[in-house]
Amino acid sequence: MKRLLSGNEAVARAAWEAGCAVGSGYPGTPSTEIMEAFAQYPGVYAEWAPNEKVALDAAIGAAYAGKRAISTMKHVGLNVAADAFFYAAMTGIEAGLVIVSADDPSMHSSQNEQDNRQFAKFARIPCLDPSDSQDAHDLAVAAFDLSEQFDTPVLLRMTTRVCHTSSPVELGEQRQNLAEPGKYPRNLGKYCMLPANARKRHPVIEARIAELAEFAETFPYNRVEWREKSLGIITGGVGYEYAREVFPEASVLKLGMVYPLPRRLIADFASQVERLIVVEELDPFIEDQVRLMGVELYKVGSVAAYPNTKSIFSITGEFDPATVRASAVRAGLLAEDGQVHPAPAAIDLPQRPPVLCPGCPHRSTFYVLHKLGVPVNGDIGCYTLGITPPLSALHTCGCMGASIGVAHGAAIAGDKERHVAVIGDSTFFHTGVPALINVAYNHSNVITIIMDNRVTGMTGHQENPGTGKTLQMKPAREVDMETLVRACGIDRVLTVEALDVDLIEKTLKAWMKSDEPAVLITREECALLPSARSRWMPLEVVAEKCNGCTLCFRIGCPAILKSEELDAHYQRPLAEIDPLLCTGCEICAQVCPRDAILFRKQMSERV
Amino acid sequence: MQKQALNFVLVGVGGQGTILASDVLAELGLKLGYDVKKAEVHGMSQRGGSVTSHLRWGPQVFAPVIARGQADYLVAFEKLEAVRFIDMLRPGGTVLINDYSIMPATVNAGSAVYPRDDALQAALDSAGVKAVWIKGMEIAEGLGNSKTANVVLLGALSKLLGLAPEAWDEVLAGRVPAKYLELNRMAFQAGREAVSS
Numbered sequence: 001m002k003r004l005l006s007g008n009e010a011v012a013r014a015a016w017e018a019g020c021a022v023g024s025g026y027p028g029t030p031s032t033e034i035m036e037a038f039a040q041y042p043g044v045y046a047e048w049a050p051n052e053k054v055a056l057d058a059a060i061g062a063a064y065a066g067k068r069a070i071s072t073m074k075h076v077g078l079n080v081a082a083d084a085f086f087y088a089a090m091t092g093i094e095a096g097l098v099i100v101s102a103d104d105p106s107m108h109s110s111q112n113e114q115d116n117r118q119f120a121k122f123a124r125i126p127c128l129d130p131s132d133s134q135d136a137h138d139l140a141v142a143a144f145d146l147s148e149q150f151d152t153p154v155l156l157r158m159t160t161r162v163c164h165t166s167s168p169v170e171l172g173e174q175r176q177n178l179a180e181p182g183k184y185p186r187n188l189g190k191y192c193m194l195p196a197n198a199r200k201r202h203p204v205i206e207a208r209i210a211e212l213a214e215f216a217e218t219f220p221y222n223r224v225e226w227r228e229k230s231l232g233i234i235t236g237g238v239g240y241e242y243a244r245e246v247f248p249e250a251s252v253l254k255l256g257m258v259y260p261l262p263r264r265l266i267a268d269f270a271s272q273v274e275r276l277i278v279v280e281e282l283d284p285f286i287e288d289q290v291r292l293m294g295v296e297l298y299k300v301g302s303v304a305a306y307p308n309t310k311s312i313f314s315i316t317g318e319f320d321p322a323t324v325r326a327s328a329v330r331a332g333l334l335a336e337d338g339q340v341h342p343a344p345a346a347i348d349l350p351q352r353p354p355v356l357c358p359g360c361p362h363r364s365t366f367y368v369l370h371k372l373g374v375p376v377n378g379d380i381g382c383y384t385l386g387i388t389p390p391l392s393a394l395h396t397c398g399c400m401g402a403s404i405g406v407a408h409g410a411a412i413a414g415d416k417e418r419h420v421a422v423i424g425d426s427t428f429f430h431t432g433v434p435a436l437i438n439v440a441y442n443h444s445n446v447i448t449i450i451m452d453n454r455v456t457g458m459t460g461h462q463e464n465p466g467t468g469k470t471l472q473m474k475p476a477r478e479v480d481m482e483t484l485v486r487a488c489g490i491d492r493v494l495t496v497e498a499l500d501v502d503l504i505e506k507t508l509k510a511w512m513k514s515d516e517p518a519v520l521i522t523r524e525e526c527a528l529l530p531s532a533r534s535r536w537m538p539l540e541v542v543a544e545k546c547n548g549c550t551l552c553f554r555i556g557c558p559a560i561l562k563s564e565e566l567d568a569h570y571q572r573p574l575a576e577i578d579p580l581l582c583t584g585c586e587i588c589a590q591v592c593p594r595d596a597i598l599f600r601k602q603m604s605e606r607v
Numbered sequence: 608m609q610k611q612a613l614n615f616v617l618v619g620v621g622g623q624g625t626i627l628a629s630d631v632l633a634e635l636g637l638k639l640g641y642d643v644k645k646a647e648v649h650g651m652s653q654r655g656g657s658v659t660s661h662l663r664w665g666p667q668v669f670a671p672v673i674a675r676g677q678a679d680y681l682v683a684f685e686k687l688e689a690v691r692f693i694d695m696l697r698p699g700g701t702v703l704i705n706d707y708s709i710m711p712a713t714v715n716a717g718s719a720v721y722p723r724d725d726a727l728q729a730a731l732d733s734a735g736v737k738a739v740w741i742k743g744m745e746i747a748e749g750l751g752n753s754k755t756a757n758v759v760l761l762g763a764l765s766k767l768l769g770l771a772p773e774a775w776d777e778v779l780a781g782r783v784p785a786k787y788l789e790l791n792r793m794a795f796q797a798g799r800e801a802v803s804s
Contacts (some may be wrong), residue, residue, distance in 0.1 A: 322674035350719035
């Protein structure tokens with residue numbers, strides 16, 4: 001029976017079939033649905049950890065304890081987990097360990113498009129790179145076996161298109177019944193990476209990767225598809241799909257394992273085709289390795305230029321059939337298809353850029369920060385949208401947890417302006433805490449605002465240590481944010497309702513008069529949570545009172561419209577509220593100087 | 608069965624049921640014996656953003672995304688989005704448009720203008736495609752639930768594709784909560800009746 005599954009769902013299913021008992025990850029697009037789907041299977045333990053490093057340590061710990069384990073994260077999450085990734089490469093494991101990195105070519109929702117196949121080579125860990133959901137399923141099952149056979153973690157590298165494309169998958173019949181693990185290992189030479197032991201392990205992992213390269217020669221997911229021999233294509237990951245689409249007649253060496261590579265298989269394939277190219281997204285990862293083997297690739301004019309050694313296809317962005325075809329035409333591999341492509345409509349179309357939702361509890365704080373005009377160091381989450389006009393109240397955004405450290409850096413560098421760091425609840429737990437300890441310990445005057453919307457928002461509402469529930473919906477101890485902040489060494493801490501514009505403004509203004517570090521926790525649940533939705537109540541503008549002063553437009557709420565009606569005196573458009581969008585957060589009512597917007601209480605008191 | 612892949616692009620605004628419609632279309636393809644790929648562009652979880660889904664049926668489907676100028680059908684749940692993505696269609700392709708507009712935040716804020724109907728129509732006319740308009744929202748509201756507008760459009764699409772409704776009904780029954788099934792069947796039928804084949 002074939003079922004339509006996304007690549008993420010296919011990996012979750014495969015992990016369950018492979019008898020994987022433990023999953024630990026951190027949400028991050030495009031990886032999030034793997035752990036969410038895995039958590040639904042019977043007989044598994046699945047959790048959201050506070051960050052990817054903690055998640056990977058947990059999965060490694062489970063694999064040391066003899067249970068098959070999986071850790072999932074987006075590509076930049078593996079940067080956070082890199083320390084764990086590297087020691088696990090050194091120690092190996094007792095039971096299968098699969099690390100899923102979901103890369104994001106074209107940066108649909110990321111700050112970079114790093115190619116995490118490089119991590120595999122860096123750490124001497126085998127890397128499997130599926131091309132669609134069936135492949136993701138099959139390679140995920142194979143990854144657990146490979147992990148145990150070679151005593152190594154395995155990197156399953158996905159990309160956005162593989163994660164979020166659904167295609168038919170032939171499911172395995174049932175879950176593998178694995179033997180219960182034995183006693184916890186006391187193998188110090190293998191599991192305690194002190195220098196003396198680590199020096200002995202390094203040659204072991206170099207030998208292991210050489211054995212894996214040998215194994216790759218007959219790995220069934222490295223396969224040759226013979227068609228015409230005038231063009232041969234070496235490809236892996238989603239690149240395979242585009243290769244087949246654009247070069248349907250070419251012979252293809254499809255690599256399920258992209259590190260290490262099967263040297264003889266490649267040489268043999270190369271010797272039988274007239275022209276040989278590599279089709280892969282992002283880095284010339286396969287291409288460089290193939291060249292290092294001394295295999296000649298088809299060249300366009302001169303050799304690809306150092307340092308970008310990718311010769312035919314783009315090193316940036318994800319592929320689509322048109323870009324692959326265009327590159328192939330430029331390289332003389334395909335003739336122009338002569339197709340006349342329709343021009344885009346010659347008409348100005350308004351964009352729909354991402355903005356803070358109507359009712360978003362972050363809006364009030366950004367309104368105040370914009371008004372205060374201070375430099376704001378931002379972080380990763382919905383509140384990154386504080387950057388959008390008219391709020392425009394965010395001046396840096398780099399990676400998870402960077403806000404507080406970057407603000408601290410400005411303070412210790414003696415920047416003349418007072419810096420504010422804004423960070424969400426989940427991001428604060430992720431990597432904000434050590435940075436806040438640094439602010440307290442080294443005593444800079446950073447004001448940190450923890451925007452606590454009671455959920456991990458941007459990735460689609462995941463539980464976190466502050467929500468009181470686990471991924472598998474068990475009740476959990478909530479972290480007391482204020483107590484945590486005080487324990488970090490910050491004495492000045494206050495929790496306020498996030499929608500209270502005046503209080504936020506007064507508090508920040510007062511704090512800016514002193515030179516002390518401080519933490520303001522702005523708390524209000526995300527307006528899209530079911531419990532918040534049940535309280536939605538659209539507000540109204542009293543047209544007779546509004547004079548079109550524009551103050552409420554400046555909060556950047558999509559529910560506030562410019563009416564076609566003009567103020568009689570100033571000829572300015574009046575404000576109007578879209579009842580389908582408004583949630584009744586009252587931020588606009590608070591900023592209105594003429595009491596022209598009714599509060600919820602006034603709305604319900606009206607007949 | 609078609610020799611070549613059949614390419615659909617579905618576009619709309621968050622909350623319009625675009626994803627459900629593409630799920631139905633994907634499962635239907637599988638039921639009809641095709642290989643299927645459905646690629647979603649997940650926006651961030653904010654309300655009001657563009658939602659795009661690429662869906663391909665064929666004997667064997669490779670690329671998960673459809674190149675510009677290669678779509679056979681563009682199903683637009685909002686008319687501005689129909690024009691925005693009109694160049695996805697191949698010459699002679701068909702755009703099915705829900706005659707309904709949702710104001711972008713940029714328009715609400717007064718920093719952009721929602722194009723007039725005649726400008727939208729002119730853009731569609733110049734694209735060399737077949738445009739089929741349907742009052743999906745109006746029909747759905749007439750049935751008492753505006754949320755079924757997406758199923759009205761699916762009904763219309765089934766007619767344009769010349770496909771019998773039975774297989775669609777099975778897929779819908781598997782997707783829609785039982786208490787809403789009858790309503791959705793009515794919406795589907797109303798959509799079929801709203802277009803001439």
